[in-house]
Amino acid sequence: xxxxxxxxxxxxxxxxxxxxxxxxxxxxxxxxxxxxxxxxxxxxxxxxxxxxxxxxxxxxxxxxxxxxxxxxxxxxxxxxxxxxxxxxxxxxxxxxxxxxxxxxxxxxxxxxxxxxxxxxxxxxxxxxxxxxxxxxxxxxxxxxxxxxxxxxxxxxxxxxxxxxxxxxxxxxxxxxxxxxxxxxxxxxxxxxxxxxxxxxxxxxxxxxxxxxxxxxxxxxxxxxxxxxxxxxxxxxxxxxxxxxxxxxxxxxxxxxxxxxxxxxxxxxxxxxxxxxxxxxxxxxxxxxxxxxxxxxxxxxxxxxxxxxxxxxxxxxxxxxxxxxxxxxxxxxxxxxxxxxxxxxxxxxxxxxxxxxxxxxxxxxxxxxxxxxxxxxxxxxxxxxxxxxxxxxxxxxxxxxxxxxxxxxxxxxxxxxxxxxxxxxxxxxx
Amino acid sequence: xxxxxxxxxxxxxxxxxxxxxxxxxxxxxxxxxxxxxxxxxxxxxxxxxxxxxxxxxxxxxxxxxxxxxxxxxxxxxxxxxxxxxxxxxxxxxxxxxxxxxxxxxxxxxxxxxxxxxxxxxxxxxxxxxxxxxxxxxxxxxxxxxxxxxxxxxxxxxxxxxxxxxxxxxxxxxxxxxxxxxxxxxxxxxxxxxxxxxxxxxxxxxxxxxxxxxxxxxxxxxxxxxxxxxxxxxxxxxxxxxxxxxxxxxxxxxxxxxxxxxxxxxxxxxxxxxxxxxxxxxxxxxxxxxxxxxxxxxxxxxxxxxxxxxxxxxxxxxxxxxxxxxxxxxxxxxxxxxxxxxxxxxxxxx
Numbered sequence: 133x134x135x136x137x138x139x140x141x142x143x144x145x146x147x148x149x150x151x152x153x154x155x156x157x158x159x160x161x162x163x164x165x166x167x168x169x170x171x172x173x174x175x176x177x178x179x180x181x182x183x184x185x186x187x188x189x190x191x192x193x194x195x196x197x198x199x200x201x202x203x204x205x206x207x208x209x210x211x212x213x214x215x216x217x218x219x220x221x222x223x224x225x226x227x228x229x230x231x232x233x234x235x236x237x238x239x240x241x242x243x244x245x246x247x248x249x250x251x252x253x254x255x256x257x258x259x260x261x262x263x264x265x266x267x268x269x270x271x272x273x274x275x276x277x278x279x280x281x282x283x284x285x286x287x288x289x290x291x292x293x294x295x296x297x298x299x300x301x302x303x304x305x306x307x308x309x310x311x312x313x314x315x316x317x318x319x320x321x322x323x324x325x326x327x328x329x330x331x332x333x334x335x336x337x338x339x340x341x342x343x344x345x346x347x348x349x350x351x352x353x354x355x356x357x358x359x360x361x362x363x364x365x366x367x368x369x370x371x372x373x374x375x376x377x378x379x380x381x382x383x384x385x386x387x388x389x390x391x392x393x394x395x396x397x398x399x400x401x402x403x404x405x406x407x408x409x410x411x412x413x414x415x416x417x418x419x420x421x422x423x424x425x426x427x428x429x430x431x432x433x434x435x436x437x438x439x440x441x442x443x444x445x446x447x448x449x450x451x452x453x454x455x456x457x458x459x460x461x462x463x464x465x466x467x468x469x470x471x472x473x474x475x476x477x478x479x480x481x482x483x484x485x486x487x488x489x490x491x492x493x494x495x496x497x498x499x500x501x502x503x504x505x506x507x508x509x510x511x512x513x514x515x516x517x518x519x520x521x522x523x524x525x526x527x528x529x530x531x532x533x534x535x536x537x538x539x540x541x542x543x544x545x546x547x548x549x550x551x552x553x554x555x556x557x558x559x560x561x
Numbered sequence: 562x563x564x565x566x567x568x569x570x571x572x573x574x575x576x577x578x579x580x581x582x583x584x585x586x587x588x589x590x591x592x593x594x595x596x597x598x599x600x601x602x603x604x605x606x607x608x609x610x611x612x613x614x615x616x617x618x619x620x621x622x623x624x625x626x627x628x629x630x631x632x633x634x635x636x637x638x639x640x641x642x643x644x645x646x647x648x649x650x651x652x653x654x655x656x657x658x659x660x661x662x663x664x665x666x667x668x669x670x671x672x673x674x675x676x677x678x679x680x681x682x683x684x685x686x687x688x689x690x691x692x693x694x695x696x697x698x699x700x701x702x703x704x705x706x707x708x709x710x711x712x713x714x715x716x717x718x719x720x721x722x723x724x725x726x727x728x729x730x731x732x733x734x735x736x737x738x739x740x741x742x743x744x745x746x747x748x749x750x751x752x753x754x755x756x757x758x759x760x761x762x763x764x765x766x767x768x769x770x771x772x773x774x775x776x777x778x779x780x781x782x783x784x785x786x787x788x789x790x791x792x793x794x795x796x797x798x799x800x801x802x803x804x805x806x807x808x809x810x811x812x813x814x815x816x817x818x819x820x821x822x823x824x825x826x827x828x829x830x831x832x833x834x835x836x837x838x839x840x841x842x843x844x845x846x847x848x849x850x851x852x853x854x855x856x857x858x859x860x861x862x863x864x865x866x867x868x869x870x871x872x873x874x875x876x877x878x879x880x881x882x883x884x885x886x887x888x889x890x891x892x893x894x895x896x897x898x899x900x901x902x903x904x905x906x907x908x909x910x
Contacts, residue, residue, distance in 0.1 A: 244810035244837035279842055328760045340840020376838070377811060377880060391749035403757055416839075439760045441752050447880045448838060469756040471748060474769065475812060477882030480739040481691075486883075488771045494759055495769040496752040499741045502812055502882060524837045524879075527814065528807035541741075542811060542880070552748025557768055559742055560735035561728055 134224040134314040136363035139306035140231040146183050146265045152297070154304045159233060159297065161267065169296055170269070175277055175285045180270040182514045184251050186263050189511040194246030194519040195545050196237040197372055198261050198385040199290050201230040203298030211298060212368040214349020215291045222367035224314060228301035234264040234385055235297065237290040238515045239271035242283045245342045245524050247378020247545040255507050258547035260554065268514050269293055279341055287373050314361050317435060320405055329405045331432055332392050333442040333457065337450060338413040342375040352413035357428045360409045362393045370411060376446030377524045379501045379547040380473050386546065391553045392441055392471065407435050414450045421453050429460045443471040444550045448486045455489040462491040473498040473548035474558055498549060499556035501542040509535035565720060567611045568640050569598045570647035570663050572656045576616030586618035588632050600705070601646065604713045613640050622659035630666045637667055644716055649678035649708050650685055652700035657685025665689040674719045678708045686734055694733045789903035792870035794893060796878030797844065797851035797910040798836030799827065810837030813877040816889045822871035826855045838879030839910050851908055870902055878909065
């Protein structure tokens with residue numbers, strides 16, 4: 133039986149230094165070396181590396197993605213397979229994690245869908261990224277770079293930085309080791325007779341610029357659903373290029389630390405058997421939606437699943453996929469729970485989903501993205517504050533003359549994230 | 562507010578006029594409290610003073626709802642209370658609908674806080690739960706002693722502008738307004754727990770009860786297209802370059818109307834998309850891909866229809882609240898009707 137050893141190196145501070153290394157729980161970064169490495173991509177005109185720590189009065193905007201530094205030691209596979217080195221299956225061997233650190237990609241706006249992270253103040257309550265030691269890459273593309281290339285450039289830079297920093301973790305002692313076994317399906321089938329078998333369907337949006345995800349480096353636009361082990365997700369098999377709305381963008385970080393995977397694993401062998409993950413592309417046309425949902429159903433039946441958790445990615449048309457899948461699963465007797473968020477209007481009085489079906493009788497909601505918040509000014513902006521007036525969740529006048537910001541939490545990275553990483557939810561009053 | 566002046570609505574039975582034989586009596590107004598009203602006064606320890614009691618037969622109210630409503634609005638306006646209470650109606654359906662309707666009218670049209678109480682099965686709940694607080698009551702008068710204190714307590718909170726607790730704390734039916742709160746456990750954990758309950762056949766509670774969506778009946782075909790004026794409308798966010806009216810990329814707060822009477826083709830130089838919900842590159846390259854003006858002009862020239870409307874309407878339908886979208890749809894529709902438009906090409910993204 134394959135296994136993955138996840139070795140966590142706890143990091144308590146990040147500073148710049150002569151070498152990129154970890155010592156005494158402090159990550160030092162050789163800034164010049166990292167910049168040189170990233171600038172191998174000639175589309176990158178300039179990149180500034182900034183550090184933002186929890187509690188500091190810093191605001192990061194516009195944020196494209198967040199990743200956790202992870203790298204493998206030994207073996208031939210790599211983290212973020214398909215992006216760096218090989219594309220051979222990850223999810224086994226040894227993976228080191230810089231626990232407490234995140235790489236945040238930032239800089240000139242690619243398009244409206246990018247978000248905001250505050251390191252203190254009320255916004256910090258909405259996002260786990262406010263509690264991380266963030267290594268922020270503020271990037272500027274060369275002149276006249278098209279939007280697609282610009283997006284690809286920042287995405288790849290994030291992956292490279294997360295891998296580069298992760299390597300520092302492979303060279304030091306770890307603080308905690310978690311062992312994950314990767315069982316075959318027949319082993320799973322025999323392992324705990326009587327327990328219900330459960331799959332997790334991880335929707336990954338695949339609809340164009342800033343609405344794409346990459347599985348093993350392949351844009352999910354061109355892919356049918358694929359079965360992954362939980363450990364492949366931990367090794368970065370899914371990289372997010374999606375920013376449908378910052379609040380419910382499943383970032384690469386959320387996929388590496390997918391909380392639904394974690395919570396299913398914690399019940400595995402006790403109350404259920406966790407069969408694995410189906411990464412499910414979400415396309416825009418009905419034909420594609422039908423093709424992909426029925427393929428997911430086929431896989432679930434082949435795996436003999438009795439229960440399923442389905443998490444949405446994005447909002448609006450992906451709710452068609454969510455509801456279609458609930459309908460298909462429930463008709464086949466596969467008990468289904470949907471995980472989503474809502475857009476119920478600023479007053480909370482509107483219907484929050486774009487599509488529904490009577491079979492969707494078990495829904496977990498991660499909050500109303502239209503909630504309006506007012507955020508105080510910070511001492512330092514990393515990136516471009518003026519973007520607030522045009523990004524999702526903001527509006528003309530979001531940046532007030534007094535420096536305060538008024539916006540919907542839709543603009544806060546991960547505030548209503550649909551893999552259920554936060555505690556926000558809605559109730560009806 | 563120290564003393565609270567109350568007008569109280571009762572049916573013929575609780576108004577001590579008689580039973581079913583008196584269900585046909587029209588509304589009448591009496592000085593002071595009747596029956597339940599006295600209980601309300603004593604429960605408030607004298608703070609509430611029922612200045613008038615309005616009594617109406619259940620059948621009369623059911624058969625003349627609008628007339629009863631306008632009579633009661635007139636009386637309440639003259640009486641000028643601080644608070645309007647109705648019932649409790651328990652499981653009595655006609656009474657419940659009257660209580661709900663009267664409370665809703667008084668609160669919405671006169672701005673006077675109003676509330677009532679009834680059993681969950683009472684059709685009066687759905688008649689007014691979105692607009693007013695309706696407390697949950699049992700199905701018979703046996704529940705009177707429990708529910709009256711709740712009515713008094715919630716009324717005082719509303720009047721004193723004290724924060725209102727959650728539905729289960731205060732005992733009212735959720736009005737359907739969704740607010741964000743923080744749960745004890747993260748969403749993923751709640752999902753796993755909900756699934757385990759579902760797999761075991763145990764009761765579970767969805768966090769998002771399904772809303773009911775309208776069904777829009779398609780309009781009949783246009784009998785004579787060659788004489789029809791056709792308009793272009795889109796939720797795809799095509800706006801003049803620079804987005805002069807700043808339509809939001811998401812949850813748009815408005816729709817806009819732009820003149821295209823002298824435009825035959827939308828180009829990258831003069832138009833763009835403001836929509837944050839789809840890949841904008843193709844739309845920006847050629848905005849006709851979302852708002853098909855060039856094709857419409859060709860068909861206009863060919864005489865397929867008489868004329869293209871000189872203005873087009875646009876909003877951004879990207880995680881836009883359904884309530885806003887419904888309003889924009891109605892308003893745009895009304896404006897188009899006024900302009901004599903017979904048909905619309907509505908493009909969506």
